[in-house]
Amino acid sequence: MSIDILKKNLSERLNLSRRSFLKSAAAGSATLAAGGLVELKTAKEAKAFAYEPYPTDDQLETVVTSCAHNCGSRHMLVAHKWKDVIVRLSTDDGRYQRGGHFGKDSNDEPQLRACLRGRSYRQRLYSAERLLYPMMRVGERGEGKFKRISWDEALDIVANKMVQIKDTYGPTALVDQSYAGASYGVLHKSDQIEGLLGRFLGMFGCRTSSWSVPSYQGTTFSSRMTFGTIEDGNEDDAFAHSKLMIMWGWNPAYTFHGGNTFMYMRMAKQRGCKFVLVDPQYTDSAAAYDAWWIPIRPNTDAAMMAGMAHYIFTNNLQDQGFINKFCQGMDAGTMPEWAKDKENFKDYILGKYDGEPKTPEWASKVCGVPAKDIIKLADMYARTKPAALKASWAPGRNAYGEQYNRMAAALQAMTGNIGNLGGCAEGVGKAWHAEAVAYPYDQYSNIWFQSIKSDRWAHCVLNYPNVKREEIGLWQREDNTDGQIPNIKGIFWQGSDWFNQLTNINKEIEAINKLELVVCMDSTITPSGLYADILLPIATHFERHDVALPWYKGHYYIHRPKVIEPMGESKSDFQVFTELAYRIGGDVFGKAYNPKANRDYFHVDEHVDEAYLREWWEQKVMHHQHVDMSWDEFKQRGVYKFTFDQPHVAFRDQVENGTRFQTPSGKIEILATQLAQITDWKRTMYGYEIPYIPKWVEPWESLNSPKTAKYPFHLVSPHPRWRTHSIFNNCSWLRETYEQEVTINASDAKKLGVKTGDTVEVWNDRGKVVVPAYVTERCMPGVAVLHEGVWIDLDENGVDRAGNPDMLTLDEPSPAGAFAYNTVLCDIQKTDLEHRPGWDKLATSRAHVFRRDL
Template sequence: MTTRFNPAAWARLFTPTRRQFLQTASAAAATALVMPAGARKANAFAYEPYPRDDDLETVVTSCAHNCGSRHMLVAHKKGDVIVRLSTDNGTYQGDAYGTDTEEKPQLRACLRGRSYRSRLYSPERLLYPMKRVGKRGEGKFKRVSWDQALTEIAERMVYLRDKYGPQALLDQSYAGASYGVLHKSDQIEGLLGRFLGMFGCRTSSWSVPSYQGTTFSSRMTFGTIEDGNEDDAYAHSKLIIMWGWNPAYTFHGGNTFYYMRMAKQRGCKFVLIDPQYTDSAAAYDAWWIPIRPNTDAAMMAGMAYHIWDNGWHDQGFIDRFVQGMDPGTTPNWAYQRGHESFKEYILGTNDGVPKTPEWAAEICGVKADDIRKLAEMYATTKPAALKASWAPGRNAYGEQYNRMAAALQAMTGNIGILGGCAEGVGKAWHSEAVAYPYDQYANVWYASIKSDRWAHIVLNYPNVTRQEAGLWPRSDQFDGVVPNIRGIFWQGSDWFNQLTNINKEIAAIRKLDEQGEGESLLVCSDSTITPTGIWADYLLPIATHFERHDVALPWYKGHYYIHRPKVIEPLGESKTDFQVYTELAWRLGFGPAYNPKAARDYFDNPDATDEAYLVDWWHKVQEHQHVEWSWEEFKKRGVYKFILSQPHVAFRAQIEQGLPFQTPSGKIEILSSQLAQIDDWSRTQYGYEIPAIPKWIEPWESLNHPLTATYPFHLISPHPRWRTHSIFNNIPWLRETFSQETTMNAADAKRMGIKHGDIVELWNDRGRVVTPVYVTERCMPGVLVLHEGAWMDLDKDGVDRAGNPDFLTKDDPSPAGAFAYNTVLCNIRKTDLHHRPGWDQLATARSHVFRRDQ
C-alpha cells in the first residue's frame, strides 16, 4: 500500500521541540568553549533557506470557520505545501496596495484565520478513515479503508432505520468550518440533512445554540431574522450601547471594528452593559455598567418605565409602526383574550408592580440612577444604536431580553434609520442562494427536537413527554412521537463538546452502548480528531477548505464574495463531505438524485462537478445581483466587493416607504399575534407558555436565587478571541498567547484566600472543572468568567482538567429554545487537582508573564 507524502508529518520530523532546541543550543555553547583555536567555522546550513515571495505561488482564499465573519486569506505555497498565510492588502480587486476605504474596506483576517496553517498541518489532523477498537471514549481506533468504513456505515444505517424507524438517526450537523456555496454543513440546507432526509431516517434539531432565543425574538417581533444593518451603518451612530457585546472578540461583519473606530472618531459615545469590563470597553472608552447575569430584561424594563415617565418615547413612530406598545396600539382581540399592552405591564397597571428603576435595581444590581441616566441617554440621543448581542440571550428565558431590547428600540424610534439599530439576530445584506438543488429534500425530518435534549431523550426513553423533548409539531402520524435515537452523525460540529451538561451526554452515549453490539452508530466527519470524535464508532477524514473548490459567503453581514479554490490536494485520504455523502447515497440507492451533476466516479474525481455547480451559481449572481465579472475574472481576482448605493439599514423600506413588516399585523409586534393566539402550548415546540409581550421572568439559577447558599457564584462562558467555539483549541500559537482560565473578582479572591495563578476547581451538582485563576477588578463580584470551547480532558474521576464550562451548564428546556449557557451557579476553591492546558503538552500559556499577581 502506498502512503502519500504528508507535509505535517514531515514538518514534525524535522522541526525540533522547544526542549530539543534548548538542549541543542546548550550543547553548542558548551562545545564552543572548548573549540581549539584556529578551527574552521562551518559553512553548512542545516535547513533549506526559507522560501522568498518570488519562489512562492500566491492564491487568494478565505477563512471558513463559524466565527461571525468571513475574511480573506492569501495562501503562499511551494508545490503542494502552504508555506505561510497573509491577508487582504487592497490589491485583489484591482486597487492599489493599501487601499482601505469606507466604501470598500480590506477584509483582513484575525488571529484565528492567520493561524489556519497550524490547523491544516496539526498533529491532530485526521488523514485516514478510522474505526473504533477500544471502549467508547477511550480513543482507540484502527485505520480502515474508505470502502470498509462506508460499507459498514451504510449497512448499519439500513439496519437501524428498518428496526427502529425513520427517527432513529440524529442529525447533529452545524456550521463549523464548512460554510460555503457548495460545501455547507448546517441543519436546514446542509449536505448531511439532505442526505439523511433522502435516506428516509432523520431526527433534526430546531434550536441553534448560539442564538435561538434571539432568533425567536426576531421572528416574533419583525417576522424575519434579517433585522441587521451592515456594519458601515455604525459609523453614523451618536451612541452605541454594547449590551453583552464584545466586538473586539466577536464581530458579526467583515469590518465591525473599522466602522466602530470611525464612529468613535466622529464623536460617538459608547456604553457597555456586561458583568465584565471587556477589551471593547477599553478600546472605545465606554461607560461600563456591570450587571448581574441573566437579569438584563429587568434592567431594560426599568429603562422603559423611565422613558415613559418622562415622555421621551416617540409616539408618532409607535402609532405608525408598532403593535401592542400601548393601549392605543393594542388590538381589541388581544384584550378579549386576556392580554395587556407592553406599557400597561411596565407601569404595573394589572399586576400592581410598576417596573421602576428602583424595582429593576434590586434585581439586576445596577444603581437606579444609572438606569435612569442610560435611559435618558438612549431616548434623547439620535440616532442611537442599542446592539443587543446574543450572549445575554443564551440564558433561561433569554428571548425575553431580546424582545425587551426590541421594545426599547421601537419606543425610541431607532428602527429603520441610519445610525439606529434593530438588531437581534442581525442578518443583513442578503447573499445569493446556494448552487446545490436544495429544493428537493432540503429539510426533511421525521422528528425535530431541541438540540440539547437528545441526551435526556436517550436516557429516559420511552418515558419522555413532547414538552421535555421540545418536539416540533407535525401533521402526520409522527406528531408527538418521541424519537428512539440509535445513531448520531456529527458533521461540521463538535457538539458533544459544546452542548450543555456534558456529563449527561456521556451517560447517554454509554447507555447507547448498553443496547448491544450493532444497535447504535456514531459517525464523526471532521478534518481533525476532536473531543466529539473520540466517542465515535467511525472517524471520516474531511478535506479542509484549502483542499476543495468553493466560494466563501459572508456570515450574516458583509457584502462580498471570496473565491475559494483548491489550494492544495487533500492530505492523506481526506475527502469532502459532498464526496462522502454522494458515495453513501450511491450505495444506498439514490446517488443520482442526491448529486445530479455527478457521475459514479465522483468520490475519486470531484473537481469538474464542483466547478459546474459553482459556475451555475455565479450565473445566478450575475443575473440577480448584476455582477459584470465573468466567472474566470472572479477566479482570477479572488474577491468581489459590492459597492452599495447607501448603507444597508434593516427595515429602511418599511419606515421610509411604508412597506409592511413580515408579521401578521404588518407592524413591529411588541405584542406577538402568533403567541397571543396559542391555546394549547403542549402542542407547540415550545411546550410551555410564553408571554405575548416581553416580560421579566425569574431564571432557574441566578444571584437572586436561594441556591446561592450552596453555589454562591454565577458563571458565564463568553466566546473567546482565540477560538471559534472549540475550533483552534489545538493551535499552540493561540494557546501560548491566551490561557484557558477562570476570571475572578479581586475582592472575592482575597476573601477566599485565592491568588492570581492558583489552580482552582469550579463545581456544582452537574460537574467539576479545573483551571488556573486570573484575579482582576475587571469582573464584578459574585461572577466568574470561563470561556467556552476548551477541549474536554477527563481524569479517572470524571473531572475535566481542561476547563470546559459545559460540564457545569444545565440542559433544562427554556420554552423558546434559548440555551442556558450563562444560567449557571457554582462554587470555587483552590485545589491540588491537575490542570492540563491542552492535548499538546508542549504548549504552555505565557500570558501570565504580562500580569501582576494580586
C-alpha cells in the first residue's frame, strides 16, 4: 500500500481535517472554560493489558529454580508461570528453605538473591536469537546463512562426519571445547573435565581436550603448586571478620565469587575494617567501601608484591613462627635437604642471586606506584591481624600471570594470614566442596588422546604438522603417542561461545575455514554459531530437570525442575549425545554412555533424569554430607541450605590441627617441589621453564616496553556487570543500562581530542575495534579499559564494529597456561569508522539473518 493511499484511508475513516480538528478543539476549550466538563456517555473504562487475559499473582504457578551461569554465583530464581509461559522472575525471599518464612535472612542462612543478570533471564529465554530448530550452514562460515533441517538430518550429518574424520585423521582430530557457560548442573554438565561432551568424544575414541581455563589458569597453577589444591578459599562470611581487606584486582560489585559477598564485606566495614584497592581503575567496589585506591600499571603486580615482601623482610615484620612451621622455601631455614643448592624466596627478594634487591624503590620504577605507598601498604598488611589479601583472577590473566598469584601466596604465608578467621589464602577461591556429578563418572570419563592449551587450537590447525609441542601446551602422555601433534579437523562447542572469547579472534577466523566439521550446541545463536556447520538447539535450564550447584562459593543446593516444556525442537545435551551414541555404535555405545536410558530417551527424558538425580541425592548428598532432607522434600521446597558451626576457612585444619597440606612436602610450597624437579620442560604441558619460586618476569607487552612508541596504551578487559562473559549480550534490558565503550583517562582524552560519546578506533597489529569513548578520572593515564564478552560484528575489512577486545589479544603461550587477556598494547584515535551498537543501544534483533528460508 502506498503512503498516499494510506493517508486517504485514514482521513476517510477519521473524517477529520486539520481545520475541523482545530474547530472542535476550540469548542471543547470554550465548554471547559465555562466551568463544565463534557460527559461522554459513550466512553468506556480504559483497560490496558500486556496480553489478554492478564493473570494476577494468585493465578500464577510459582516454581523455584536458579541461575545457570558462571558469573560468580548461582542463586535462586523463582519462576511465575501462566500455563507454559514464564510471566516474570523473582528471587529468594526467605520462605523456601526448611523452617523458612517470608523475610527470613540470617548470616547462617542468607537469602540467595539473584542479580540483575539472573532477573533478566526471561528476555534471554524468549529472545529472537533463540535457536529453536536444527540448522545447517548454506553460506560461507561467518556469513550467517543457514537453513532449517530435521533432527534426523542433523544427527546423521554429525555422526557420519565424525566417523569419517576419525577413520581418516585418527583419534586426535576432534577438539572438545565445552565449558560451563550455559549448560551447567550436576547432570547436564558442560565442563572440560567432568562434562558430557568429554565423556562422549572419549568413548567414541576421537578427542583432543582443552586443558586450560581462560578465567584463571595461572591462578589454578599457583594454587596447586603452593597448596596442592584449588580449594583455597574461605566462605564469604569469613570476610566479615577481616580488619584489613586488600582487593587486588578484585571488583566484587561486578564479579562476586559468592553471591552474598557484598553483605559480609559491609559487615566488616561496619566493624572497622579498612579497605584498599590495587587496580588500574577506581571501581564501584572501591567507591562503596571508601577504599584507598592504589593505581598500578597493568601486568606489574608481581613486582609491587616483591617490593612489599622486601620491606617486610628487611623490617623483620614476617611471622617467622608460621614460616618455620608451615612453609617450604620461604627462606634458607625452610629449604628441604634435597634443595639446599637452590634459590629460596627471601634471598631472591633481597637480591642475593641477581644482585638486584627488590626494594620498594625498585618496584616503583616497574609498577608506577610510589615507593612510599608500597611501604605503607606492606606495613599495614604485616601489622594488621587478621588481614585478607584477596588476590583476584584478573591480574593473573596476563603473560606469566601465575607469578602474580604465587607472589600473593608468599605474602599471605609470610604474614601468617592463612588458616585463620579473617585472613585469606585465596587464589582460585574455591571454598565449600559440593557433590558435583550426578551422571556416571566412571572409567569412561575424561578420556583424551591429546590435550592442548585451549586458545592454541588455531595455531595448531594453521601450522600442522610443523608445530612444536611447547607451542600448543601439549600434555605429556605416558604412552607411545606422547609428543604427537593433533591433526585437528573438527571442533565441538558445547555450552561455550569460545570462538568469541578466546584470544586473537582473527587467527581463529583464519583457522576455522580449514576444518571439516564445526558443531555448535547452544540455546542461542552466538558468534560461535555463525561459524558452525551445524547448529543444534539445546534446551535451557528452565526446560530440563537438574540441580544447581553454587559457583565456587556458597553452601547450598537448588532444585531445578523442568519449569516449561522445551521451546521449538530443543533437546538437552544429554539427549543429543545419547542419541548420537546410539547412531554411531548402536546399543553397545548408547547403553554404555547413558546406562539408565533406552533409545527413546531422545523423546522422553523425565524418568531418566529423575533417576540419576535421586540416586545422586540419596547416595552422595545424603550419605556423604549427612543431609537429612529427602529427595522428595528437596524437590518440594526447592532449596537446601547448609549451616556450619563456624565459618568455613581454608586450611584451618592444617594450621590448627597439623593436618598436612596436599603438597609433596605437606607444607605451603613457596619453593614448588614439582617445578624444582623438572628436567625436561618440553615434555611437560608447560613447554617452557617456570621459576620454582615466585619471581618477577617481564611480560611481552606493558607500559615499560619499547613497543609503547607505536602503541602507547595498555588495554585491560575486565568482566562486565551486565554480561556473564558473552551471555546476555543480546538482552536489551541490560543494554539500556550499560554500553560497550572504551574507558580512558581525561588527560589522555585531552591529548587525543576525544570526549565522552565520541567514536574511536582501538587497534594494534592483531586487529581493530570501533567503540564509543568514556572519559573519566577513574582510570589511570596510559590505560584503556574495554570490557570482555561483546559479540563480534565484523565489517568487510575485518574491523569489529561492536568492540570485542579479543580482536586485539595475543595467543602466545604463557608457560603455566595463563591467558594473556590483559597483556595488550594498543593505540586509540577518533574515527569516522562505523560503530554498530546493535543490541547495545537500539535493542534491535538481527534474527532475520538466521531465519532465511534457503
